[in-house]
Amino acid sequence: MNKNFRTSGTITTLAxxxxxxxxVLAQKISVKDLTVEHLxxxxxxxxxxxxxxxxxxSDLKNxxxxxxxxxxxxxxxxxxVLWKASVNSDQSVLVSYDGPGLSSKTKYYWQVRVxxxxxxxxxxxxVQFFQTGLKAEDWSAKWISVAGKDTSxxxxxxxxxxxxxKEVKSAMAYITAKxxxxxxxxxxxxxxxYFAPGWTSYKDHxxxxxxxxxxSLKKGANVxxxxxxxxxxxxRIGFSNQKQFYGDTRALLLQLEVxxxxxxxxxxxxxxxxxxxxxxxxxxxxxxxETYDARxxxxxxxxxxxxxxxxxxxxxxxxxxxERLVGMSGPQVSKHETFKALKIFKTPKGETVVxxxxxxxxxxxxxxxxxxxxxxxxxxxxxxxxxxNFYTTNLRSAKQQNNYILKxxxxxxxxxxxxxxxxxxxxxxxxxxxxxxxxxxxxxxYSDMKTSGKFTTSNPLLNQLQHNISxxxxxxxxxxxxxxxxxxxxxxxxxxxxxxxxxxxxNMDVSGFFTKWLxxxxxxxxPNGSVPFVVPNVLNQNDAGSAGWADVATIIPWDMxxxxxxxxxxxxxxxxxxxxxxxxxxxxxxxxxxxxxxFGDWLFYRPNDDNDGRxxxxxxxxxxxxxxxxxxxxxxxxxxVLGKTxxxxxxxxxxxxxxxxxxxxxxxxxxxxxxxxxxxYVLALQFDMLPENLRAQAAQRLVDxxxxxxxHLTTGFLGTPYLCHVLSRFGHEDVAxxxxxxxxxxxxxxxxxxxxxxxxxxxxxxxxxGSFQTADMNSFNHYAYGAIGDWMYKNIxxxxxxxxxxxxxxxxxxxxxxxxxxxxxxxxxTVYGTVKSxxxxxxxxxxxxxxxxxxxxxxxxxxxxxxxxxIGSGSYHFEYKY
Numbered sequence: 001m002n003k004n005f006r007t008s009g010t011i012t013t014l015a016x017x018x019x020x021x022x023x024v025l026a027q028k029i030s031v032k033d034l035t036v037e038h039l040x041x042x043x044x045x046x047x048x049x050x051x052x053x054x055x056x057x058s059d060l061k062n063x064x065x066x067x068x069x070x071x072x073x074x075x076x077x078x079x080x081v082l083w084k085a086s087v088n089s090d091q092s093v094l095v096s097y098d099g100p101g102l103s104s105k106t107k108y109y110w111q112v113r114v115x116x117x118x119x120x121x122x123x124x125x126x127v128q129f130f131q132t133g134l135k136a137e138d139w140s141a142k143w144i145s146v147a148g149k150d151t152s153x154x155x156x157x158x159x160x161x162x163x164x165x166k167e168v169k170s171a172m173a174y175i176t177a178k179x180x181x182x183x184x185x186x187x188x189x190x191x192x193x194y195f196a197p198g199w200t201s202y203k204d205h206x207x208x209x210x211x212x213x214x215x216s217l218k219k220g221a222n223v224x225x226x227x228x229x230x231x232x233x234x235x236r237i238g239f240s241n242q243k244q245f246y247g248d249t250r251a252l253l254l255q256l257e258v259x260x261x262x263x264x265x266x267x268x269x270x271x272x273x274x275x276x277x278x279x280x281x282x283x284x285x286x287x288x289x290e291t292y293d294a295r296x297x298x299x300x301x302x303x304x305x306x307x308x309x310x311x312x313x314x315x316x317x318x319x320x321x322x323e324r325l326v327g328m329s330g331p332q333v334s335k336h337e338t339f340k341a342l343k344i345f346k347t348p349k350g351e352t353v354v355x356x357x358x359x360x361x362x363x364x365x366x367x368x369x370x371x372x373x374x375x376x377x378x379x380x381x382x383x384x385x386x387x388x389n390f391y392t393t394n395l396r397s398a399k400q401q402n403n404y405i406l407k408x409x410x411x412x413x414x415x416x417x418x419x420x421x422x423x424x425x426x427x428x429x430x431x432x433x434x435x436x437x438x439x440x441x442x443x444x445x446y447s448d449m450k451t452s453g454k455f456t457t458s459n460p461l462l463n464q465l466q467h468n469i470s471x472x473x474x475x476x477x478x479x480x481x482x483x484x485x486x487x488x489x490x491x492x493x494x495x496x497x498x499x500x501x502x503x504x505x506x507n508m509d510v511s512g513f514f515t516k517w518l519x520x521x522x523x524x525x526x527p528n529g530s531v532p533f534v535v536p537n538v539l540n541q542n543d544a545g546s547a548g549w550a551d552v553a554t555i556i557p558w559d560m561x562x563x564x565x566x567x568x569x570x571x572x573x574x575x576x577x578x579x580x581x582x583x584x585x586x587x588x589x590x591x592x593x594x595x596x597x598x599f600g601d602w603l604f605y606r607p608n609d610d611n612d613g614r615x616x617x618x619x620x621x622x623x624x625x626x627x628x629x630x631x632x633x634x635x636x637x638x639x640x641v642l643g644k645t646x647x648x649x650x651x652x653x654x655x656x657x658x659x660x661x662x663x664x665x666x667x668x669x670x671x672x673x674x675x676x677x678x679x680x681y682v683l684a685l686q687f688d689m690l691p692e693n694l695r696a697q698a699a700q701r702l703v704d705x706x707x708x709x710x711x712h713l714t715t716g717f718l719g720t721p722y723l724c725h726v727l728s729r730f731g732h733e734d735v736a737x738x739x740x741x742x743x744x745x746x747x748x749x750x751x752x753x754x755x756x757x758x759x760x761x762x763x764x765x766x767x768x769x770g771s772f773q774t775a776d777m778n779s780f781n782h783y784a785y786g787a788i789g790d791w792m793y794k795n796i797x798x799x800x801x802x803x804x805x806x807x808x809x810x811x812x813x814x815x816x817x818x819x820x821x822x823x824x825x826x827x828x829x830t831v832y833g834t835v836k837s838x839x840x841x842x843x844x845x846x847x848x849x850x851x852x853x854x855x856x857x858x859x860x861x862x863x864x865x866x867x868x869x870x871i872g873s874g875s876y877h878f879e880y881k882y
Contacts, residue, residue, distance in 0.1 A: 043210035044327025051094040056854035062872030133327035141255040141269035143318040155281035166260040176208035179250035180231035185216040193332035201523035225302025229418025238538035277312040284418040288399040294407035330516030331448035361475035362445035370432030372408030380423035386770030398488040422486030449508035472759040472783035484779035495549035503789035505563040529583030547624035553580040565807020591661040604716030616714035626683040679719030699730035721787035737819035797826030811858040846882035
C-alpha cells in the first residue's frame, strides 16, 4: 500500500455538533422518497401486488436497514390497518404487497418505518397513497365522437353540463381518447399534462389517466369540456405520408366519479347526452404544426352558462373496441424549462429570425396584438446556413409551422395544443407592429423524468458535451424514445434506444419511462418473435428483425434491472426476450445469423472520396452474430435471476455454439477479423466472442486502427456505445481519452466546437466548410452518439452499478483520470439515495471524495494505487501522492 494514502470520514466541527446534538439524538434515522411502482402517489396501479420503495436517511456511517414495517389502510390516518408487514430484511426497494386482494379504483394509504443495524428506529414516514386502476367492468362510460364521419382537420370540442346536488367529498376523473385530448372542468385544465393519453401500441392497448378533480367541482352547476386532436392515432405519422394509421375516428372516453359528504355517489359519463362542435383549432398535426383562428373561439364553451347554437350537435356513441384500457405506468409529458429570446435579427434573405440559444423541443409562446384576421406564422429550424439564412430542408416534408390568426382587441397569447416542434431558431412572418424579445418565450416539453445525474469536469468542452447529451435526451424522450423531434419521423427507433439506455438512466430517472415503452415492445413484437425497427410500430410488417435494433428486447430490460434493481421488469419482459432469441435461432443456419436485412453499423465513418478504402465498413452478418450472442447472454442472465435453471442451461449451451460459429466464420487463426474495423473489434471484445488468449491482440488491433485514423473514431450507432469501454477494459485508457477529447471530425467534440447544443445524428451534420450533410437524414437533435455519457460516468467519475447487487445496492467507485483532466465530479440519485464521486489532481496529489447512501455499500478502487477499500454508507475522503 502507498504509505502516503490517507482516508477519513466527513469532519464535523464541534460547534456544529453541539448546535445540532439534540436533533441528531432525537432522530438518527428517517425515511423519505416513498414510491409505489417507481411513482409518487400514483392513481392507476394495475399490479395486484404493488411494490413499495423508500430511501433511508442517516448521519451514521455503515448504516443498513435491519428491518422494516409497512402498514396499509383505506383511510388517510390508517386507523384500520388492512395489511401490516414486519420483516427482518434490508430490502427497501420494490417490496411487494402481500395482503388481502385489493379492490379496483380504490385509494390506499401506506407508510413505513425502519430499524437499522445500529439499533436506531425511525418514526413512521408521512402517509403516502396509491390508487388501484379500473377493471374492464368498472367502465360505464361510452366512447363518443362527432356525428357522422370524422373527416374535418379541425379539433372537435365536447361538452357536458351537469348538476351536483350535494357537497363533494371526493371526485376522480378517468379519461382517455383515440387521438389526443385536453380536458377542462369549469374552465380550468384538469392537469398540466400534454399529449395525453400518450402514444402506445394503440391496436393492443390505450392508456387512461386519472385526475383528482375535487377542487375543480362545486355544488350546483358544473361543466366538462374536452378538445381532441389527431395526434399519433389519426394524424400523419411514419413514412409514405400515411394517415389514420390506427383509426379514422377521434373519440373520447370519460368517467367522472363523485362521492358526496353524506356517502352517496354519482357518476357522470361520456354518452349520447354530450354535445360537440368545432372551435379555433383548424388543424393540428405532430409533424406540421397547428393553425389556430382566434376569431372562431366559442367564448365560454368550457364553462357553465354557454349557449350552444345550432352548430353544436349531439355526439354519436361508438361501439366498444378491442383495445385494452390500461393504467398509466410512465411519466406524463409536461412543460419544463423556459428560454427567453436572445436576439431578433434579419437574415441575408431578409427573414425575421429569433434565436433562443438552445436546440430544444416544445414550442414558442407568442404574444401579439393586432387587427382581426391578421395571420402570424412561426416556422421552426435547428440551424442556420453558413450564409446565415433560415434552414428547413432537413425537415423533409414536415412543415413544423404554427399559424395564429388574431381576433382583434386586446393582446393575445398563443401556443399549440396537439403539436410540438424541434428548434433553436424561429422565423416570424406577419407579425403586426414591432416584434420585441419579450413577445416570445420558448418552453421545453418532455416526459416528467427527474434529473438523477450530474457530471462535470475541468474541461469545458466535455461539460458542453454532457449538456448536449442531456438536452438530446430531453428533446427525444417525449412519451416514447424518438430518433429525432423535428422532421417527418419522430419514431421510437429501437436501435437508438438500446444504444442510449444506460446513459439515459444516469441522466434521468427513466424507470417508469422505459417500463411503459417496453410494454409496447412486447405488444408490437411479431408472432414469430421478430421485433420491429420502430416501437410503436407504424412501418410495414416486414420492417423488423435487424441486429442491434431488435435486440432492444433483451438489452433494455437487463439495463433497467441493473440500474433500478427491478426484477419485475425482467419478469414482465422475459417472454419477449426469449421469443426474440428463439426467432434468431429459427433463421440462423448452423448457428450463424447470416440472413435477413440489417442496418449494420449505421452512419459509420465514410469519407466522400474513398479511393483508399478508408470507409469503415463492417460486415453486417458479422455484427449480427455478435448481437445474437449478446442477446443470448442477457437471456441467460435473466433466466438465472428469475430462477429458470433449465433455460439458463439450454441457452448457455447455445451461446457456446454461437461463439464457435462466429470464430469459424469471421476470424483467422491469428486472431484477425474479416472486417478490420473499429466496430468489428469493439463488438467482438465487448461481447466476449474471442478466446481469452486472443483478446489482448484484438484490442491492440483496435488501438492500431484508431491510431491509423489519426486518433479518430470511425464507429457508427452500434460500435460507438462500446468503443471507449473496450479500450478501458483492455488497458488502453489513454486511447479512450484521446478519442473522447479529439476535437476534429469525426469525434464527439467536433459538433461541440461547431456550436452544437444537442447531439447530432451524424458526426458531420455540419461539414468543416459550413455546408450540410445530406438533407434527407440530418437531424441536429438525435441522442444515439450521446451513449458516450455512460463511459463518462463510469470511467471518468467512476460511478458503476454491480449487476450482482443491482440498483446500486452495491456500488463500484473506480475513477480513471486521464486526458489531462484535473478534476471530475458526478452524483447519481439511485433507488437507495445519492451516490457521489468527486476527484481532483493538484500538485501531484490525488484527492477523492465519495458518498454512499444508507443501506448500500461500495468498493472503491483507487487509480495508480493498489488500495481497494470496502466501505459502507457515509462520506469518505481519500488522498495520496499520485
